[in-house]
Amino acid sequence: MPVQIVRNDITKMKCDAIVNAANPTLLGGGGVDGAIHEAAGSGLLEECRTLGGCKTGEAKLTGAYDLPCKYVIHTVGPVWRGGQNNEEALLKSCYRNSLTTALEHGCETLAFPLISSGVYGYPKEQALRVAVDSITEFLTEHDMLVYIVVFDRSSFRISEKLFADISSFIDDKYVDANFKFRFSGRGESGESAVLGETQILYPAAANLAQLRRPAKPTKALSLEEALKQTDESFSEMLLRKIDEKGMTDAQCYKKANIDRKLFSKIRGDRLYRPSKQTAIAFAIALELPLGEAKDMLMKAGFALSHSSRFDIIIEYFITNENYNVFEINEALFAFDQPLLGA
Numbered sequence: 001m002p003v004q005i006v007r008n009d010i011t012k013m014k015c016d017a018i019v020n021a022a023n024p025t026l027l028g029g030g031g032v033d034g035a036i037h038e039a040a041g042s043g044l045l046e047e048c049r050t051l052g053g054c055k056t057g058e059a060k061l062t063g064a065y066d067l068p069c070k071y072v073i074h075t076v077g078p079v080w081r082g083g084q085n086n087e088e089a090l091l092k093s094c095y096r097n098s099l100t101t102a103l104e105h106g107c108e109t110l111a112f113p114l115i116s117s118g119v120y121g122y123p124k125e126q127a128l129r130v131a132v133d134s135i136t137e138f139l140t141e142h143d144m145l146v147y148i149v150v151f152d153r154s155s156f157r158i159s160e161k162l163f164a165d166i167s168s169f170i171d172d173k174y175v176d177a178n179f180k181f182r183f184s185g186r187g188e189s190g191e192s193a194v195l196g197e198t199q200i201l202y203p204a205a206a207n208l209a210q211l212r213r214p215a216k217p218t219k220a221l222s223l224e225e226a227l228k229q230t231d232e233s234f235s236e237m238l239l240r241k242i243d244e245k246g247m248t249d250a251q252c253y254k255k256a257n258i259d260r261k262l263f264s265k266i267r268g269d270r271l272y273r274p275s276k277q278t279a280i281a282f283a284i285a286l287e288l289p290l291g292e293a294k295d296m297l298m299k300a301g302f303a304l305s306h307s308s309r310f311d312i313i314i315e316y317f318i319t320n321e322n323y324n325v326f327e328i329n330e331a332l333f334a335f336d337q338p339l340l341g342a
């Protein structure tokens with residue numbers, strides 16, 4: 001997962017490098033800067049004294065001393081002055097310069113705090129959006145695992161309207177599913193509403209049409225032979241859909257926010273069983289309508305259930321044709337659900 005949003009203290013991150021939200025003197029301060037200097041020990045301040053400060057939007061690298069990483073990249077975010085004073089461009093350049101510096105020093109993993117979103121006053125929601133956009137843009141050209149480390153839940157607040165919309169969508173679906181289950185035990189499609197959505201767990205049994213076909217009076221098949229005869233697998237469907245959408249593999253796995261190595265595994269193994277989050281991330285990246293998304297999930301042995309808030313939130317975004325994996329993750333986070341790919 002090339003960009004992961006995690007809740008942690010950045011001084012505890014075991015990455016090749018962590019980024020410090022510093023000030024132009026580079027001589028320490030409060031917030032994340034204070035925490036990093038305290039955890040690194042006095043050697044960090046001594047090295048910082050030799051650097052001659054740092055301009056807003058730029059980045060400078062030091063050793064990490066007592067921290068569990070190799071480097072600290074110090075960057076200076078803009079002070080928020082209402083948003084009309086080049087704040088966004090300067091914040092983007094903090095991310096770009098820090099990422100470039102990390103790349104130049106061979107870093108494969110890097111952790112950012114939400115730069116400028118504390119003492120410097122940048123609104124957290126907007127700061128998060130700039131962080132995600134800048135890092136995603138960089139990762140379309142480079143391979144790196146980047147964490148955005150948020151300290152408090154308020155960094156991750158979706159708009160009240162979106163929250164209310166999703167809440168009422170969950171209420172509708174949740175009530176709907178429970179009602180059908182309790183009072184009739186059967187959904188409109190004739191299948192048990194709850195069980196019909198959740199019980200199909202294995203790809204070999206996923207194709208109901210195939211199950212309904214009369215059994216051929218042939219000799220028993222070995223398991224391997226039987227598996228070969230199942231319909232198109234998840235991996236095959238994924239590759240076919242990528243071609244149909246005219247995407248490259250890289251465009252697809254990057255949009256899904258899936259690691260290249262994991263994608264290669266899926267590509268190379270026709271019967272690969274991805275996790276539910278991975279399967280959903282691909283369905284989102286391919287912008288599949290709900291029916292096809294469910295079909296793809298079924299190939300991996302999963303379903304979207306109305307008895308799971310996570311599933312209903314995914315359904316909400318697909319139904320509203322919003323396929324932005326980061327926005328979906330923000331909403332999942334706001335509703336205390338696991339994130340896609342995390």
Ligand code: AR6
Binds near residue numbers: 008021028032119152
């Ligand atoms: N780990 C992760 N995130 C943290 C941590 C931590 N240990 N501590 C705070 N945050 P700030 P800025 C979050 O104020 O806005 C310093 O004095 C915090 O919740 O550290 O860029 C410098 O010397 C917030 O979301 O940095 C500068 O003078 C985010 O980190 C000035 O503050 C950034 O908050 C820089 O201000």
